[in-house]
Amino acid sequence: MSLNDRLKELRENGINDAKRAQHLQDLNDLRVQLLGKKGPITQALRGMKDVPKEQRPEIGTLANNVKKDIQTAIESRIEEVNKRIIAQKLQEETLDVTLPAQSHEVGTKHILNQTIEDIEQFFIGLGYEVAPGYEVEEDHYNFERLNIPKDHPARDMQDTFYITNELLMRTQTSAQEGRDMDAHDFSKGPLKMISPGIVYRRDDDDATHSHQFHQLEGLVVDKNISMADLKGTLEALCRHVFGPDREIRFRPSFFPFTEPSVEVDVSCFNCGGEGCRICKYTGWIEVLGAGLTHPNVLEMSGIDSNVYSAFAFGLGPERFAMLKYGIDDIRDFYTNDVRFLEQFKGVN
Template identity: 65%
Template structure:
């Protein structure tokens, strides 16, 4: 059998096998079989030495034609198989758009976050800056700048988690107040700020206490600030959170960083001040602590207490949330039980 006949038969066989290929893998095996380096076409061309010089150009041209015909057929068949495979895939993945959709549950902000956001928006509307700070703080700012020097007995009330002798998890957000007061330029106007965030105190977790909780502390420093300004501000907060009918009262107390200091009560929103189980039949509920900024704190921050004064207050969003929504166990706020949290969808 001469080479010309051999090449023509290889073309015929190859085209028939390519046409019969059922899938891409089978087609690739045919390509390797006929067009690979060890394929029959290359094997036939190695016999060119047995062909006369006059026939060699014809045989070479025929070999190239056979190779091109097989490659063209493989490319066309590959496109057809790809289209067929795509059609099968589309048929299997058909979506019935008339079926009802699957509703996705929508989340909402945590109840504490809702309360904090609400209070922050109130103070922003009053011209306050919202200035958060680091949860890992220096003892110097957490205690000493707040008129709590080393070995001060009041530190026992805020026993905390120390990382080193001078670094701790903050027990209050007031360290940020000290940092701001140190740098503040009163030519810009009065300093009005709140500092929200998590705080930590070594405590036994029970229904009303947690080693971690949230706090929002507020500060106003300017000339001619009085206790009346403090009372008006806190009355506005109480009515915003607990209802416009609420009244507040101030009771003398002690905080190292304020003088005078007060505990702030709000008239019971459950009984209207008549006395009930929630207010322990007193008609009042304690909600926060406050007072006029202690002169020592001002001096520590480089502010002349003969010229400037101000007030400070600290409230707990966790307690506000518990009182507002009737939550009787603070641990529920941190248990991440969706059944509990989904009750507070926000407004």
């Protein structure tokens, strides 16, 4: 058989084999078998040396056309097989769009986040700025700028996580006060800020204590600030959080950074002041500490304490949430028990 006839036979057989193939793998194998370097067309062309020179261009053209025809037949069949596969998948994977959709549980903000944001919005409405501050803080701002030098006994009241001699995990969000007073331009008006965030102390974990908890510090610096301003602010806050009928009272206390210092009680929201188990039958519940900012704290920020005065207060969002919602174990906030957390969807 002449080379010309062999090439024509290869084209006919190759096209027929492509048309009969049912699987993509068969077509890929056929491509390699017929058109590869070791395929029959390549082998046939090796006999070109025996073809007269005047016939070689014709045979070369025929060989190229045979390759193209077989390649076209294979590609055409691949497209047909792919269409068949897709049609089969569509048939097998048909969805019934009339079926009801699967429901998904919708989450909610953690009750502590809800409590903090509620208090934040209250103070933002009064013109306060929110300054979260740094969880890793300098000893200088955490203690010394709050009128607590290194040898002050008040440091013993807070067992602290130190990173270095000068860096620590902050024990109170009050540390942000010094930074804000340093940065504030009093020619533009008073300083009114709150600083919410996480604080750390080496407390034993029990029903009412945790080594990590939240705090929210507040500070107002202006001319002629008095205890009356502090009381009015905290009374409005307690009524906002615990209800419109709440009353507050001040009791003398001690904090190095305020003078005078007070503990603040709110009339029991459960019994209305009559006395019950929650308030230990006193009619009052302790909720926060506060006072007029010590002149030394102002002076360390370059603020003339003869011209300016200030008040500060600090509260625990965990305690506020526990009192408001009747939660008796602080650890419930951190165990991620969905049964506990889902009770407080959108409560504020």
